[in-house]
Amino acid sequence: MIQVTKSGPDFFKVKKKKVKYPKQSDSWSEISDIRTDLREYILQTEQESMCVYCEKKISSDSYKSNIDHFKTRNTHPELTLEYNNLIVSCNNREHCSSKKDNFNLSKEDFKKILNPVCDDIENSFSFTAFGELEGNNKKAKFTIEVFGLNHITLVEERKNILLQIQDFKEVDNYLIFEAFKCHQTLIKYAINS
Ligand SMILES: [Zn+2]
Numbered sequence: 716m717i718q719v720t721k722s723g724p725d726f727f728k729v730k731k732k733k734v735k736y737p738k739q740s741d742s743w744s745e746i747s748d749i750r751t752d753l754r755e756y757i758l759q760t761e762q763e764s765m766c767v768y769c770e771k772k773i774s775s776d777s778y779k780s781n782i783d784h785f786k787t788r789n790t791h792p793e794l795t796l797e798y799n800n801l802i803v804s805c806n807n808r809e810h811c812s813s814k815k816d817n818f819n820l821s822k823e824d825f826k827k828i829l830n831p832v833c834d835d836i837e838n839s840f841s842f843t844a845f846g847e848l849e850g851n852n853k854k855a856k857f858t859i860e861v862f863g864l865n866h867i868t869l870v871e872e873r874k875n876i877l878l879q880i881q882d883f884k885e886v887d888n889y890l891i892f893e894a895f896k897c898h899q900t901l902i903k904y905a906i907n908s
Pocket residue numbers: 766767768769770771804805806807810811812
């Protein structure tokens with residue numbers, strides 16, 4: 716999971732002002748004409764083209780990624796058009812936004828998972844040499860479970876990156892990030908440990 720700094724493009728603010736009841740969950744359909752642009756903006760400007768949750772590289776095509784309401788519209792309808800609640804996730808059915816939504820978290824449960832916008836993400840996770848993500852605290856452990864962040868395909872992908880990084884030891888860190896353009900937290904962790 717990566718830390719996200721939200722900003723918010725003007726076209727979203729302008730559109731939101733025109734919505735009569737922005738705190739109702741059906742207000743989401745009222746901004747349908749800007750959602751493609753919004754997904755593209757969030758992905759490129761705030762997420763370096765990665766899924767916030769699994770850190771895989773994703774494109775902004777609608778079959779590859781979606782705008783996820785971190786706190787779901789069911790439990791938090793008042794946050795439907797709250798910009799800080801909008802995260803771009805990959806569309807994999809077995810981890811990330813789909814997995815979280817299938818978890819059916821209650822309003823209270825959201826206090827038990829890490830929020831990539833306002834919690835300390837950087838110090839919450841570590842990795843095993845086999846590519847497994849480990850939670851450094853209770854919230855991080857539950858976050859891994861809710862988002863399925865140790866799905867076998869993710870663990871395999873991370874394990875392969877760790878193997879490849881060993882050959883890059885003398886290379887500048889920036890160039891290592893550039894070479895993969897994904898799994899930033901893992902790479903940072905591997906370089907510093
Ligand atoms: Zn993902």
